[in-house]
Structure formats: structure tokens, C-alpha cells
Amino acid sequence: MQIIPPPRRVWVEVNLTTLRANYRKIATAVAPARVMAVLKANAYGLGAEPIARALVHTGVERFGVAEPYEALALAPLGLPVQILGSVLPEELPALVAAGIILPVTDLATAHAIQAEAEQQSRRVTVHCKIDTGMGRLGILIAEARDVIRQTVRLPNLDVEGIYSHFPVAYRAGEAYTQQQIERFLELLNDLTAAGIAIPLRHMANSDAINNFPHTARSPFNLVRTGINLHGSFDTEGRRVLNLEPVLALKTRLTAVRRLPAGTAIGYGLTHRLPRETAVGTISAGYADGLPLALSNRGYVLIRGIPCPILGRISMDYTTVALDQLPEATVGDEAICLGGEGPHGITVEDWANLKGTHPYEIICAIGTRVERRYL
Numbered sequence: 501m502q503i504i505p506p507p508r509r510v511w512v513e514v515n516l517t518t519l520r521a522n523y524r525k526i527a528t529a530v531a532p533a534r535v536m537a538v539l540k541a542n543a544y545g546l547g548a549e550p551i552a553r554a555l556v557h558t559g560v561e562r563f564g565v566a567e568p569y570e571a572l573a574l575a576p577l578g579l580p581v582q583i584l585g586s587v588l589p590e591e592l593p594a595l596v597a598a599g600i601i602l603p604v605t606d607l608a609t610a611h612a613i614q615a616e617a618e619q620q621s622r623r624v625t626v627h628c629k630i631d632t633g634m635g636r637l638g639i640l641i642a643e644a645r646d647v648i649r650q651t652v653r654l655p656n657l658d659v660e661g662i663y664s665h666f667p668v669a670y671r672a673g674e675a676y677t678q679q680q681i682e683r684f685l686e687l688l689n690d691l692t693a694a695g696i697a698i699p700l701r702h703m704a705n706s707d708a709i710n711n712f713p714h715t716a717r718s719p720f721n722l723v724r725t726g727i728n729l730h731g732s733f734d735t736e737g738r739r740v741l742n743l744e745p746v747l748a749l750k751t752r753l754t755a756v757r758r759l760p761a762g763t764a765i766g767y768g769l770t771h772r773l774p775r776e777t778a779v780g781t782i783s784a785g786y787a788d789g790l791p792l793a794l795s796n797r798g799y800v801l802i803r804g805i806p807c808p809i810l811g812r813i814s815m816d817y818t819t820v821a822l823d824q825l826p827e828a829t830v831g832d833e834a835i836c837l838g839g840e841g842p843h844g845i846t847v848e849d850w851a852n853l854k855g856t857h858p859y860e861i862i863c864a865i866g867t868r869v870e871r872r873y874l
């Protein structure tokens with residue numbers, strides 16, 4: 501007998517129409533600069549391939565990823581795919597063969613890519629990654645002129661781009677970011693003076709698009725955006741673009757009970773019912789991405805009614821109060837994230853409750869949560 505699997509208990513709806521609308525708003529705001537859609541970490545957990553497919557015909561210039569498996573998964577879609585972080589020597593054979601655009605983070609990497617390209621009788625497109633102040637990866641600004649001069653001489657490399665990244669571009673107007681931009685522009689000037697013209701120049705992430713819009717203007721001609729595509733913004737900073745959230749996290753009520761006054765709810769006995777209460781249990785917990793920080797604080801929406809979370813969120817289940825919803829029954833849909841109107845729950849709401857940023861909230865949506873694309 502063929503077993504037909506039941507519906508998933510927890511699912512995240514990813515609205516691809518909204519995603520494309522967000523893309524168009526970003527593209528319009530930065531034009532004539534082009535847009536790299538940053539889909540690393542499986543598009544922040546929402547599914548890189550379906551999201552890339554939704555964007556592939558919108559005019560998006562390329563896809564940005566963090567590492568080889570992400571790059572190789574997107575290569576068949578036909579748009580350029582670029583690794584933004586670092587590459588390791590053992591990764592080069594596959595990446596060069598697949599035509600992935602690679603980062604040059606130091607001279608040794610440039611030589612390693614050259615050797616592999618020569619070995620495969622191929623040309624490789626590279627972007628020089630400059631550390632102007634992120635302190636994570638890349639060619640130090642003081643060494644950049646020399647490293648780039650040597651890199652452009654390597655016969656199998658096409659130096660298509662040069663880029664850098666911001667650690668605090670959510671702080672509008674802050675001198676640190678402004679200094680990074682100035683260092684980068686000085687470097688570009690020096691390279692031009694040395695007769696080195698690099699076609700693509702990019703620094704802006706979502707934060708910079710909103711807080712340092714000149715990083716999307718000449719001489720910059722590409723921006724790299726991830727979180728804005730999802731309709732989210734960093735915790736701090738301006739929200740210039742009028743974007744819509746793309747995701748909703750949903751589950752179902754799996755139990756509805758009346759519990760007597762004094763009943764303790766969940767691990768740690770962190771809540772005791774002050775009176776007899778209608779209580780529901782939903783089929784989602786921290787393994788699905790509900791932050792533990794929502795324990796005794798957040799709410800879910802059932803039939804549009806906010807139902808406060810009681811006690812500590814557990815791995816697979818969360819208990820909620822149903823006093824405002826006597827008609828609730830097992831099987832009712834519970835919206836953990838999303839929903840319309842004043843009670844809608846956003847990624848930013850959860851990030852504030854947890855004291856984190858929206859990236860961590862989106863990336864924490866669990867692997868057993870079904871991704872449904874609308």
C-alpha cells in the first residue's frame with residue numbers, strides 16, 4: 501500500500517508575488533545600478549531555488565551566495581552566480597568548472613584560482629573583495645593597490661568587479677561607514693590612475709540602500725540585497741523602501757482543553773492559571789523557529805484573535821490562552837508570524853522580543869517546516 505503523507509503540521513508561506521514586488525521597488529530605487537539578489541543560507545532559510553526561480557526573469561542581475569553548494573545549486577538557472585565570502589582550495593575545481601564568479605580575498609587565492617583555471621583551460625570571472633572596515637574577510641585596503649595590480653595580470657582571470665561590505669550601515673550618517681566609502685572611492689581613483697578599470701563596483705547591502713543611498717550611485721553600479729527582498733529591515737536604521745513581508749508561519753491547534761485554576765503550564769512551571777481557563781496547544785515550538793523569548797510574552801492569531809502564549813515554549817508545542825475564543829476547535833489554523841491588520845505579527849516583532857535582528861529569526865525557521873510558495 502502506498503502511504504500518502506499527511507499535511508505538515510507547520511508551514512511557512514512565502515509569497516513570491518510580494519517578493520517580486522519588493523525586488524521591483526528596490527530595483528527602481530537604485531536604478532541605473534543593478535541588483536544582486538543575495539540568496540545565501542538557502543535564501544535565509546526560505547528556499548534559494550524557488551526564490552531564485554521567482555526572480556530569474558525580473559531583471560535581477562545575478563545571485564549572490566556564501567559557499568559552493570549554494571552556488572552550484574543556482575548555476576543551472578542561467579544567471580551569473582557569485583560567491584561573496586571566501587573560497588577554499590579544495591572547492592576550486594568544481595567552482596571553476598561550473599563558471600561561478602569567485603572572490604579574490606588575497607593574492608594567494610588569486611594565484612590558486614589562476615592555477616585551477618589554467619589546469620581546466622578556462623577563464624574565471626573574479627571580484628576583488630576589499631576589507632574597508634568589516635574585519636572579516638578580504639584584501640586590506642593598504643595592500644589592495646598592489647594585490648589588484650598583480651591580480652589583473654593573471655592571464656586566466658577576468659577581474660569583473662570590486663566590492664566591500666559594511667558592518668554598521670544601519671546607522672544613517674555614521675562616520676565609520678562614510679570613512680569606508682571614502683577609502684573605497686580613493687582606491688578606485690588610484691586604480692583608474694594606474695589604468696585599471698573594473699566594470700562592477702559595489703558596497704551596498706540592504707542597510708546601505710536605505711541609509712547611505714549614494715552607495716547605489718555612480719561610481720557604484722551594483723547593490724547586494726538580501727533581507728529587503730523578504731520585506732524585512734535591520735533592527736535599527738531608516739526604512740526608506742516601502743516593502744511588504746513575504747512570509748507567514750502557520751500551524752494548527754492540536755488540543756483544546758479547559759484547565760482548572762492553579763494548573764501549571766509547561767517546562768519550568770513558569771505560568772500558573774489564575775482561574776479556570778480555556779487553553780489550546782499549537783503544533784509548533786522552538787524547533788520550528790518560535791523564539792523561546794516569546795514564552796509568556798508573545799501571541800498567535802487564531803481566527804484573527806490574538807491568543808497569548810502561556811508558559812515556556814517547548815520544542816514541538818506551544819500553549820496559548822483561548823479565553824477570547826470559546827469557539828476554537830482542534831485543527832484551527834494558528835498564525836505564529838504574519839496576519840493582517842493591527843494584530844499582524846512581523847519578523848521585526850519577534851526580533852524585538854528576542855533582542856536580536858530579523859536575520860536570525862528568518863534563518864531559525866526549522867527544517868521540518870514545509871515551505872509553501874504562493
Ligand SMILES: Cc1ncc(COP(=O)(O)O)c(C=O)c1O
Binds near residue numbers: 705727
Ligand atoms: C557580503 C554581503 N553582501 C550583502 C549581503 C546582504 O545583506 P542584507 O541581507 O542585509 O541585504 C550580505 C549578507 O549578510 C553579505 O554578507
